[in-house]
Amino acid sequence: MHQNQTNGFTNLHGMVKMVRIKLILYQVQKFQKLRLIPDQFYYNITDVRTSDDALITVKLMIFFELINVETMLNNTRDPIADFINAICADVIAFASIRKYETFLENANQLNQLDAYSQLVIRAQTVGYQINKVVFRGYQASEKLQLMNDNAIEKRTKLRLEDEAERQLQLLEDLKLEKRFDRSQKERKMELEQMLHKLDMVKQQHASHLQEKEAENELERQHRQFLHEDEIKFYGQLKELGTDITQVLIAQQRNPDKIIQVVNDNEHKGSKAASNIQFTHNI
Numbered sequence: 001m002h003q004n005q006t007n008g009f010t011n012l013h014g015m016v017k018m019v020r021i022k023l024i025l026y027q028v029q030k031f032q033k034l035r036l037i038p039d040q041f042y043y044n045i046t047d048v049r050t051s052d053d054a055l056i057t058v059k060l061m062i063f064f065e066l067i068n069v070e071t072m073l074n075n076t077r078d079p080i081a082d083f084i085n086a087i088c089a090d091v092i093a094f095a096s097i098r099k100y101e102t103f104l105e106n107a108n109q110l111n112q113l114d115a116y117s118q119l120v121i122r123a124q125t126v127g128y129q130i131n132k133v134v135f136r137g138y139q140a141s142e143k144l145q146l147m148n149d150n151a152i153e154k155r156t157k158l159r160l161e162d163e164a165e166r167q168l169q170l171l172e173d174l175k176l177e178k179r180f181d182r183s184q185k186e187r188k189m190e191l192e193q194m195l196h197k198l199d200m201v202k203q204q205h206a207s208h209l210q211e212k213e214a215e216n217e218l219e220r221q222h223r224q225f226l227h228e229d230e231i232k233f234y235g236q237l238k239e240l241g242t243d244i245t246q247v248l249i250a251q252q253r254n255p256d257k258i259i260q261v262v263n264d265n266e267h268k269g270s271k272a273a274s275n276i277q278f279t280h281n282i
Contacts, residue, residue, distance in 0.1 A: 048095045
């Protein structure tokens, strides 16, 4: 019977702070039967350094499953140690190219297997399959954590102030838009009132012109009627043999001037030339 010895985990309870500490002890697990069911273990990677020299501890949980027993026996003496070495290499590579702030922003990527290429390849080499890796958080030094907390507080405050200012600006924009719409409506109403007044003035002017035209037409008809009566009257006088000139002179008792036409043919012979005399008395 082949006996396996692998690194294992134990729990120590600190009496001062009552903090549970999980350590890996060398070859603490001894067994003669392999567990073929899926399993998992917790591991904290300490002293992970970012590109700006910040030291943090990354807390992970690894889910794995034995797939090929023969491959495992032929390629490794301690698969757990292989997993730990590979995942430490992946996490250190992940953090070394990122600043502390960037690491915190991209920490959710540690929940994806794509971030653990060396772990996945090493597990396949020793006959295992990595089902999932869970990022359980991180822990920084007390001073660094305080600085980070202060920075988070400032960013949150600035974000809230920015949001409040944005809301205030939106409110001002809304007020300005409403005032603009109201002024547009007022100008439109004033224009409509002015157009209405102009239309009323046009209608009144057109009505006045029509009335004036009607009055002029009546006056013209009246003058024409009088003229026709006057023509008829003088025609009747002429038929009666009345001297119309004398009638017209009688109507004008004090004329400004008199034009008299005298025919001398009545006193002279027919061969005499006609002589017309104008007598002008004022």
